[in-house]
Amino acid sequence: MSYAIIGFGNLGKALAKAFARKGIEVSVATTRDPESFASDAAAIGPTVIPAKLADAVKADIVFLAVRFESHPDVAKVLPSWQGKTIVDVTNAYGVPPDKLGGQPSSRFIAQAFAGARLVKGFNHLIAATLGQDPAVQGGARAVFLASDDDAAVAEIATLAERLGFSPIKLGGLSEGGLLVQARGNSWGHLVFKDLVKFDR
Template sequence: MSYAIVGFGKIGQALAQAFARKNIDVTVASRRPPEELASQARAIGPTVVARSLQEALKADTIFLAVPFGEHSAVAKALPSWKGKTIIDTTNSFPVPPEELDGLPSSAFLAKAFNGARLVKGFNHLIAATLATNPVVEGGYRVVFLSSDDEDAVAPVADLAKQLGYAPVKLGRLNEGGALVHARGRTWGPLIFQDLFRKQQ
């Protein structure tokens, strides 16, 4: 399984640090050319490699870590996203619900990524928290996952565990997933909640 992070702002860098902590290879890309990201990527760790967007999109699983309004530009980079899993880390705040056709933001975003399996996840923590070690005394930091494709969630949950997190499945996007979606000018009730699951 290969992984990429598209977007190398605060969230993208925080995710890259999670991969680096576990020595898992990940490609990073953004609107900037890869040579502009290379030194930053190397500083995070040797398993983090900056490449072009087209190279990054060859990965099986792609973290979408760009501002919500830029997702359509990324989607246009491939004619088909079949076989790809997109992990949507974006938040649509403060986009009004009518601009999203009344859908949860991830369901709206998914329409742009033709053929992809989409999982909402890793979006409820601020970058500074996401950048810290998720393994804490007595437990693991929680990440919430939701999707309309039940089969897509399990491998993302496995990846979350590899990265040191405790995945919590919330069900479909418009059900439990709504708890981590921004809605107009309001945040879902689980946004910014820094929760831990104790070791079994």
């Protein structure tokens, strides 16, 4: 299984830290030349590999950590995303719901990535928190996952556990997914909630 993070701003770097902490190789890419952010990648760890966008999108699981309005630029890199799982880490705060056809932002994004399975996740925490070790006082920091594809959400839940997080499945994109998505100028109820799960 191969992994990539598209977008290497604060959220992308936070995700890269999670992979590096566990020694899991992950490609990172932006629309820029990889040499322009190679030193930032190296500072996080040797398993964080700078890549060209065209190469990074070959990964099996792709974390979309770009600005919401930039997702079409990533989507058009491949004619088909069949067989891939996209983890939507974007936040469409400030985007009028009518521009999304009244849909949740993740379902809108899913339409751009033809053939892919899409999971909303890892977006509810600010980057500074997401980048911290998810082991907290004997528990594990929660990440919320929503998808209309049960197999895809199970796959990302397994990965989240490998990264040290405690995945909590919220159901479909139009139900539980709304709890972790922005709608116009308001945030879903679970956005910014930093929760820790303890096994009992």
